[in-house]
Amino acid sequence: MMPLTQLQRGSRGKVTDMASVSFMVRRRLSDLGVTEGSIVSVRKMLPFGGPCTIESNGQWIAIRRKEAQAVRVLAL
Amino acid sequence: MISVALLGNPNTGKTSLFNALTRSYEYVGNWAGVTVEKKVGVLLDKKGELVDLPGVYSLSPLSRDEAVTSEYLLQTAPDVVLNVVDASQIERNLHLTLQLADYGRPLVVALNMTDVAEGRGVQIDPAELARQLGAAVIPVVARTEKGCRELLREIARTGERTVPVRTAYAAPLEEAIAELEARIPADAGPGRWLALQFLEGNEAVVQRLRKVLPAAWLDAFFRSTEAAVLARTECRDLQQYIRQQRSDRIANILSACCRRVSSSSSTFSEKLDAIVTHKWLGIPIFLLFMFLTFKLTFDWFGTPISDRLDALLSGPVSDGLQRLLQQLGAADFIQAVILNGIVAGVGGVLVFVPQIFMLFLIISFIEDSGYMARIATVMDKLMEGAGLNGKTFIPMIIGFGCNVPGIMAARTIEQPRERLLTILLTPLMSCSARLSVYSLFVGVFFQSHKAIIVLSLYVLGVVVALTLAKLFSCTLARGEETIFVVELPPYRFPQWKTLARSTWEKGKGFVRKAGTFIFGGSVLIWLLSYTGFRGWNVPIDHSFMRSIGDLIAPLLQPLGFGNWQAGAALITGFLAKEVVVSTMGIIYATSGDAGLQQALGTYFSPLQAYSFMVFILLYVPCLATVGVIRKETNSAKWTWFSVGYALIVAYLLSILIYRIGLLLGFH
Ligand SMILES: Nc1nc2c(ncn2[C@@H]2O[C@H](COP(=O)(O)OP(=O)(O)O)[C@@H](O)[C@H]2O)c(=O)[nH]1
Numbered sequence: 001m002m003p004l005t006q007l008q009r010g011s012r013g014k015v016t017d018m019a020s021v022s023f024m025v026r027r028r029l030s031d032l033g034v035t036e037g038s039i040v041s042v043r044k045m046l047p048f049g050g051p052c053t054i055e056s057n058g059q060w061i062a063i064r065r066k067e068a069q070a071v072r073v074l075a076l
Numbered sequence: 077m078i079s080v081a082l083l084g085n086p087n088t089g090k091t092s093l094f095n096a097l098t099r100s101y102e103y104v105g106n107w108a109g110v111t112v113e114k115k116v117g118v119l120l121d122k123k124g125e126l127v128d129l130p131g132v133y134s135l136s137p138l139s140r141d142e143a144v145t146s147e148y149l150l151q152t153a154p155d156v157v158l159n160v161v162d163a164s165q166i167e168r169n170l171h172l173t174l175q176l177a178d179y180g181r182p183l184v185v186a187l188n189m190t191d192v193a194e195g196r197g198v199q200i201d202p203a204e205l206a207r208q209l210g211a212a213v214i215p216v217v218a219r220t221e222k223g224c225r226e227l228l229r230e231i232a233r234t235g236e237r238t239v240p241v242r243t244a245y246a247a248p249l250e251e252a253i254a255e256l257e258a259r260i261p262a263d264a265g266p267g268r269w270l271a272l273q274f275l276e277g278n279e280a281v282v283q284r285l286r287k288v289l290p291a292a293w294l295d296a297f298f299r300s301t302e303a304a305v306l307a308r309t310e311c312r313d314l315q316q317y318i319r320q321q322r323s324d325r326i327a328n329i330l331s332a333c334c335r336r337v338s339s340s341s342s343t344f345s346e347k348l349d350a351i352v353t354h355k356w357l358g359i360p361i362f363l364l365f366m367f368l369t370f371k372l373t374f375d376w377f378g379t380p381i382s383d384r385l386d387a388l389l390s391g392p393v394s395d396g397l398q399r400l401l402q403q404l405g406a407a408d409f410i411q412a413v414i415l416n417g418i419v420a421g422v423g424g425v426l427v428f429v430p431q432i433f434m435l436f437l438i439i440s441f442i443e444d445s446g447y448m449a450r451i452a453t454v455m456d457k458l459m460e461g462a463g464l465n466g467k468t469f470i471p472m473i474i475g476f477g478c479n480v481p482g483i484m485a486a487r488t489i490e491q492p493r494e495r496l497l498t499i500l501l502t503p504l505m506s507c508s509a510r511l512s513v514y515s516l517f518v519g520v521f522f523q524s525h526k527a528i529i530v531l532s533l534y535v536l537g538v539v540v541a542l543t544l545a546k547l548f549s550c551t552l553a554r555g556e557e558t559i560f561v562v563e564l565p566p567y568r569f570p571q572w573k574t575l576a577r578s579t580w581e582k583g584k585g586f587v588r589k590a591g592t593f594i595f596g597g598s599v600l601i602w603l604l605s606y607t608g609f610r611g612w613n614v615p616i617d618h619s620f621m622r623s624i625g626d627l628i629a630p631l632l633q634p635l636g637f638g639n640w641q642a643g644a645a646l647i648t649g650f651l652a653k654e655v656v657v658s659t660m661g662i663i664y665a666t667s668g669d670a671g672l673q674q675a676l677g678t679y680f681s682p683l684q685a686y687s688f689m690v691f692i693l694l695y696v697p698c699l700a701t702v703g704v705i706r707k708e709t710n711s712a713k714w715t716w717f718s719v720g721y722a723l724i725v726a727y728l729l730s731i732l733i734y735r736i737g738l739l740l741g742f743h
Contacts, residue, residue: 019312024138024490028561030319031133033168043346047355050457051466051560058196059165060345060564062453064460067559 004042004071005052012041013073021070025063032061040073078124079152080231083145083176084160085169086131087446087565089188092218092574093160094128097228123232127154133168135175136278136315140487140495146280150265153181156231160186163193163200163215166334170326171319173209175273177240180266183211184230190215190223192566197337204333210241219571242268245321248308249275252301264288275301276318345566349450358454365447366534369438370527378431379515379526386427390671394419409613413602416665421598424661424672425590425654428512433583435508439477440578444570448473449562456560462542463549465489465560468498472541475505476534477582479701482507483708494558497548499708500718501541503697506534508586509653513692516657520673521682529686533693540694540725589652597651598658605662621663635691635727636684636734646691652698683742687734694726 007013015038018026034040034056043060044053051062084090098117115128129148130141137143157176161169176183187202206213212230216223244250256271264270264284273281275298285294302314311317352361372378394415401411442448448470456466468489475482479502486498506514514530522529605621608614616622624647625640632638632646641663649656664675680688696719697705706715 022557022559024559025561027138028133028490028559030316031168031171032561032563033165033171035316035319044349044353046353046358046454046457048457051453053349053353053453053564057165057167059168060349060566062449062456062466062560062562062564064456064560067561 001072001074003069004040004054004073005045005065005068007040007042007073007075009042009044012039012076014039014076015071016074017072018070021067025067029061029063032059033057034061039076040071042068077118077122078155078231080119080124080126080156080158081148081152081154082126082128082158082160083172084131084188085133085162085165085172087563088131088160088162088165088169089218090128090131090160091578092571093186093188093216093224094126095574095577096218096221096224098126119228119231121228121232123228124155126158132172134172135273136276137280139490143280146278149179150280150284153265155182156237157181157183158186158231159183159211160188160218162189163187164189164196164198166193166198166200167326167330170329171322173211174243174322174325175269177209177211178242178266178269178272180239180242180269182237183209183240184227185209185211185213186218186223186227187213187215188218191217191219199335199337201333205329208241208329208332210238212237243322243325245318248304249301249317249321252297252304256297259289260285261288272318274298275314277315345446348567349564352447353450353454358450359458362451362454363535367527367531369435370531370534372438373431373434373511375527378434379519381430382427382515385430389419389423389427393423412606412613413599417598417602417606417662418595420661420665421601421655421658422590422595424657425512425594426587428508428515428654428657429583429587429590431511431515432508432586433579435511436477436582437575437579439474440575440582441570442473444568444574444578446565446567449564452562453564458542459545460558460560462545463558464494464497464542464545465558467560467562468494471498471502472505472538475502475507477508478585479503479505479507479697480704481582483701483704486708491558493549496709496714497545499705500548500714500721501545503701503705503718503722504537504541504544504694506537506693507653509698510692512654513656514689516660516672517676517680517685517689520676521680521685533689536690536729537693540729544721544725590654593652594654594658597648597655598662601648601655601659602662616663634734635730636687637680637691639679641679642688646695649692650696650699652700653692656692681743683734683737686737687730690733691726691730694722694729696722696726 001016004013015034015036018029018036021029029035038056040054040056042052043055045065046052049065051064052068053060053062054068082090082094094117097119099120117126117128119126129145132142132145135146135149137146157179159173159176161173173185187200193200202213202215214223214227214230216227245253252275253268253271256274257267260267260270270281270285274285305314305317309317311320352358354361397419398411398415401414442451451473452466452469455469459466459469471482471485474485482502482505483499486495486502489495489498514533518526518529601621604624605616605619606613608618608620610618621644622640625644628643628647629638629640632643641660644663645656645659648659660676661672664672702715702719705718706712709715
């Protein structure tokens with residue numbers, strides 16, 4: 001298990017734990033179909049600790065680096 | 077006529093479908109209590125009314141516009157629920173569909189984006205999906221209106237419809253739902269749906285049930301149900317559990333009706349994203365895009381047409397009108413009202429219609445193409461520094477068109493603190509009305525640098541807004557941390573039809589304003605310049621207008637434009653910023669100078685003109701904006717605050733720019 005941000009660019013991981021993601025972000029992500037068990041990959045990180053773009057199920061979502069760090073994944 | 081409610085996730089083609097099913101908005105009003113637009117259209121076959129609701133992912137609202145959708149379902153029982161489903165993202169979209177199925181009204185699913193789904197190798201069997209859901213399913217491509225005729229026919233078939241198949245939940249939850257349902261009075265609404273939404277934590281439903289059931293009992297019931305359910309699963313909370321149960325049913329449904337042939341994801345969006353959200357180039361590209369916008373608006377397209385319109389209005393149209401009035405033997409007074417008041421005032425504003433429509437066209441393009449979400453992403457780090465998030469930049473961009481819809485767009489922001497700051501700061505975004513003032517002044521003073529001078533004003537507005545955001549969020553509006561989650565939809569080239577329609581929806585307000593508000597304002601302003609303490613038809617130097625202008629001119633002296641004309645224009649400009657142009661048009665027309673442009677040249681120097689434009693940019697939100705701030709913040713205190721801080725900032729910055737400019741040797 002590791003933070004989503006450490007996932008290698010382009011490779012995929014399975015979300016295992018989102019408990020420490022803030023409530024609102026977790027709700028929004030689950031609206032967009034990202035919950036425990038989803039398969040995600042990291043596409044892009046903006047500089048200066050800016051947001052990172054993740055992909056899940058053919059759909060792209062931008063979230064803050066800090067929140068992405070709180071998402072734990074298992075590399076596939 | 078039957079009532080049809082249109083619901084769907086954001087970015088699934090809801091607007092396109094609305095446009096394909098109706099001819100135009102029958103009326104656009106406000107939902108009771110909130111200034112969220114309520115758009116209703118009549119279906120093409122005239123058999124029903126289609127109500128356009130804000131896009132939502134689920135019925136539990138997080139933001140204010142999502143609350144509108146939940147409230148609507150609570151208060152009205154539409155005859156048919158029309159659910160737009162994005163076939164290429166069917167799994168996520170069905171979560172909303174299942175909640176709507178529980179709602180218990182007849183359901184019609186418009187399976188949209190079937191072309192995109194096919195391209196991605198997703199094949200869906202509509203008949204099987206319909207059987208699973210107990211609802212009609214019609215595949216459509218809203219963009220090309222394919223399938224829309226079948227959809228209309230299906231909607232019209234009211235009588236023969238059954239209620240959708242409801243989701244059955246696992247044991248302890250199902251019993252809890254039944255228990256609560258039995259207690260909810262029949263007139264409170266669909267019981268099972270209310271019970272489920274309550275257990276899911278839908279705030280709007282919680283409020284509703286508190287009215288009919290004892291709050292203490294409801295709380296205890298919620299807690300005992302949650303405990304009973306969580307004891308058997310690993311879920312964090314009830315909400316997650318219910319969601320998981322739905323996911324299970326969705327997996328079942330999809331295994332029966334959906335086949336994935338291959339999964340080639342679209343690479344076009346990826347390639348474009350590599351450029352526009354590039355690490356370093358993202359923000360420069362956005363600025364370049366804005367620069368091109370102004371080039372297009374001013375140099376390449378808008379201004380040449382405006383100039384022609386101006387020549388037409390001030391030449392043949394007013395001459396013809398004058399001749400006509402003389403032939404009719406109209407009194408001097410009437411002639412003066414029409415020529416010096418209405419033609420100068422309204423005409424002065426109307427000539428900017430081409431620029432403003434160009435700007436609205438580009439804003440519509442940003443909204444529809446998918447670029448908006450990228451701008452929000454690129455700007456997020458910067459906005460976070462100011463105590464906001466990237467999404468708050470969207471209302472600001474819309475504010476470039478008009479501050480009123482910009483402020484209303486702030487309701488998509490989840491955090492109350494960020495929403496308040498966005499409402500307070502969006503008026504600093506330079507709107508199209510102010511554009512008419514800049515157009516006038518850059519045309520006179522900055523012939524060779526029009527686009528860059530105007531861009532500098534827009535950037536100044538943003539910089540001031542971000543600085544103040546930082547200041548306010550450290551002092552006045554402290555509170556929760558900011559959050560940022562946006563969906564990046566695939567890029568799509570907007571259709572001309574949709575672009576034309578949304579440009580027109582935005583721009584017609586400007587034209588209407590010219591025909592009503594500015595028309596009336598012009599007559600009033602003309603009257604003020606025609607009358608004075610000595611009676612009627614006084615020279616302009618003895619008019620009330622002059623007295624008013626003289627009153628505040630001394631205050632403006634330090635800013636470089638201490639003439640009474642500027643003072644009078646600024647006061648009337650509170651009605652609407654375009655009125656500044658009308659007022660100047662009327663004042664200079666009445667004083668008999670050669671033309672507005674030449675007259676300005678004698679009263680302002682370029683530096684003074686720039687200082688004046690900065691003041692116009694910042695000084696106070698216009699009347700309509702103040703009204704919407706009042707409504708959206710629901711607080712007189714914040715409304716006064718928004719007017720007050722703007723005046724102070726405008727004054728200080730104009731002085732600063734003027735004085736520094738003088739020191740640097742400009743004049
Ligand atoms: N390829 C394709 N694009 C569509 C379809 N329906 C809508 N679009 C495009 O999807 C984008 C978003 O549509 P819009 O109607 O604004 O979605 P809304 O946000 O749900 O109102 C626009 O660029 C549309 O042209 C469709 O069936 N197929």
